[in-house]
Amino acid sequence: MIIRPMIRSFHSLFALRIIPARYESSVKEGVILQSTSNNVYENLAIEDWIHDQMNLENKNVLFIWRNAPAVVIGRHQNPWRECNLPLMRERGICLARRRSGGGTVYHDLGNINLTFFTSRKRYDRMKNLELVIRALKALQHQVDVQATSRFDLLLDKKFKISGTAAKLGRTVAYHHCTLLCSANSSLLPIVLQSPYHGIESNATPSVPSLVKNLSDADSSLNCESIMDVVASEYSAHYNNKPHVHLIDPKDESLFPGISQKKRDLCTWDWIYGKTPKFSLKTTFQILYRNSIVDIKLSMQIKNGYIEECSLEFPNYWLSKDLSNDLQSALVGCKFCPTETAFFIKYLVKDLSSR
Numbered sequence: 001m002i003i004r005p006m007i008r009s010f011h012s013l014f015a016l017r018i019i020p021a022r023y024e025s026s027v028k029e030g031v032i033l034q035s036t037s038n039n040v041y042e043n044l045a046i047e048d049w050i051h052d053q054m055n056l057e058n059k060n061v062l063f064i065w066r067n068a069p070a071v072v073i074g075r076h077q078n079p080w081r082e083c084n085l086p087l088m089r090e091r092g093i094c095l096a097r098r099r100s101g102g103g104t105v106y107h108d109l110g111n112i113n114l115t116f117f118t119s120r121k122r123y124d125r126m127k128n129l130e131l132v133i134r135a136l137k138a139l140q141h142q143v144d145v146q147a148t149s150r151f152d153l154l155l156d157k158k159f160k161i162s163g164t165a166a167k168l169g170r171t172v173a174y175h176h177c178t179l180l181c182s183a184n185s186s187l188l189p190i191v192l193q194s195p196y197h198g199i200e201s202n203a204t205p206s207v208p209s210l211v212k213n214l215s216d217a218d219s220s221l222n223c224e225s226i227m228d229v230v231a232s233e234y235s236a237h238y239n240n241k242p243h244v245h246l247i248d249p250k251d252e253s254l255f256p257g258i259s260q261k262k263r264d265l266c267t268w269d270w271i272y273g274k275t276p277k278f279s280l281k282t283t284f285q286i287l288y289r290n291s292i293v294d295i296k297l298s299m300q301i302k303n304g305y306i307e308e309c310s311l312e313f314p315n316y317w318l319s320k321d322l323s324n325d326l327q328s329a330l331v332g333c334k335f336c337p338t339e340t341a342f343f344i345k346y347l348v349k350d351l352s353s354r
């Protein structure tokens, strides 16, 4: 039988200072927090806050959260190589860079995220995944879910339903994973396909897999029931009554400094600027006075800004001086392929007509 966890507001517990007194007394206790927000930056800010502010020497925390459509890249990844940014812009899908390493995943309300916070000493990804598997089996005992050596969860030995990443601090650690319940599985591979070619970089590449939703295996495996059963299993592990504390990541009184953490995660400098240095080599064509002109472009991009740029045109078409002017106009600009291509086409036409 599944015991539905009791859902409480976390606010009163903190206000009464019950949390520090009670939960810091024993490692045997696990606190379950569930976000009331579907904003990816707010939820990632909660992870940062817990990581930076909570003393996890004697307690563990499970944070349960879901986001509106978003693509979440790893700390050391290149967004231009990992996803379809123009399509995401068109569909209003957010891009977020998380603090943990690893590959790129797609989130929407059909995807659950689970963050297991512990002291660094107690960090154990396999134990957490085993807990998730026990929870899924409690809902549907025939479901075939197994953990792999790279900490993915596979359904029927073939389809990925969960990806893992982690952040190890000096004293605190967290392991977070996704769980695909009823996400938009036709949009997922399209959004994670970059339209750009010619990017060379040492950034962490993602490892694409065939994915499937748990609800396709059995309709009882929906987001609500899975969040409940994971919470119950987590509580059972600590012999606690299952209590899920609802938290609002906008609540500065509960999480002092959280708004700044969210702002940091939303900045261009974090999302794009943290991309490891990379180069782009490409060719493109522009139509000018009824003829097609081939242009070769080569760039070095550092911290998201164009550091070096070289453009090759047919000599008869644009003088060396004008071509140099164009290259230096691009150096120092933020790298944005759509804007950069537009800018080059516009300036090239302008310069060549002089």
Ligand SMILES: Nc1ncnc2c1ncn2[C@@H]1O[C@H](COP(=O)(O)OC(=O)CCCC[C@@H]2CCSS2)[C@@H](O)[C@H]1O
Pocket (backbone or CB within 6 Å): 072, 098, 102, 103, 104, 105, 106, 107, 111, 113, 114, 160, 161, 162, 163, 164, 165, 176, 177, 178, 179, 180, 188, 192, 205, 206, 207, 208, 209, 210, 211
């Ligand atoms: N939501 C989701 N769940 C599982 N697998 C996914 C998902 N989205 C995409 N994918 C598949 O995984 C690969 C990338 O696998 P790869 O192994 O490269 O990366 C990961 O798994 C990272 C997991 C990060 C989990 C964090 C938890 C909270 S915030 S994000 C991608 O190309 C798809 O094929």
